[in-house]
Amino acid sequence: MLFQKRSYEAELMDDLNLEGEALHQNLVELEVINDWLGGNAVVLQALNSLRKRTYQPEKSTWRIADLGTGGGDVLRSIAHWARRKKQPIALTGIDANPFMLAYATEKALAYPEIKFEQANIFAPDFSLEGFDWVLFSLFCHHFTEEELVKLFRQVYQQASKGFIINDLHRHPLAYYSIWAITRLVRGSYLVQNDAPLSVARAFKRSEIERLLKQAGIPHYHIQWKWAFRWQVIVWK
Secondary structure: OOOOOOOOOOOHHHOOOOOOHHHHHHHHHHHHHHHHOOHHHHHHHHHHHHHHHOOOOOOOOEEEEEEOOOOOHHHHHHHHHHHHHOOOEEEEEEEOOHHHHHHHHHHOOOOOOEEEEEOOOOOHHHHOOOEEEEEEEOOHHHOOHHHHHHHHHHHHHHEEEEEEEEEEEOOHHHHHHHHHHHHHOOOOHHHHHHHHHHHHOOEOHHHHHHHHHHOOOOOEEEEEEOOOEEEEEEEO
16 A cells, blocks of 8 residues: 555545444444554643643633544543643533434543534534634544645634644554554454554645645644654644
8 A cells, every 4th residue: 555645535434324332332442542552642742732832820711622522532531631730621522423422421421521512513503613722633534635724724713722633644654553453452343444544544744734834824833743643733
């Protein structure tokens, strides 16, 4: 397989009507794999950086939306982080799949600072919702470049402070490593199919920078993080 260009092959998880035990197992496995590979750490490192850059008094609540929240594990990680930092926070998980939202809601019962919303992120009504920070965590690779430029422009207007991207680096080692890991742990068919394909649909650094520039984003910082992740912080 060549990795010069992104794959646009659809993932099984792209089906917004996907539900049932197979999806439930997939969400559990993805959470474990993401934890192993330090995915949520990329987001928490970004929040630490932003808290130092734009420090606010503790009484000021951060409103953060997670687009394509899936099982909501990143929001639970952020809630733990906020409690340790004594940072008031209001977290909203956005997803179009009702089964995923039900799963995420059940997992977050101990976190009153988290709520979930079913929404089409491209719908006019959603574009009117306001947040301080918007999070794209392992979400961007599900879209075409044209869709991402549109979405970045929209979110840059929606977010009063900026947005964070945590997504995959398209690289042969990342692809074949996740292919092997999902089979070593005997992951479900959903995980074995979608995890390597996610890498094939992911980005080179130059591609992310080009999309941000096309969206008219003036200020951003992009950094490579282990394991094969891009951390992008956009601020106003």
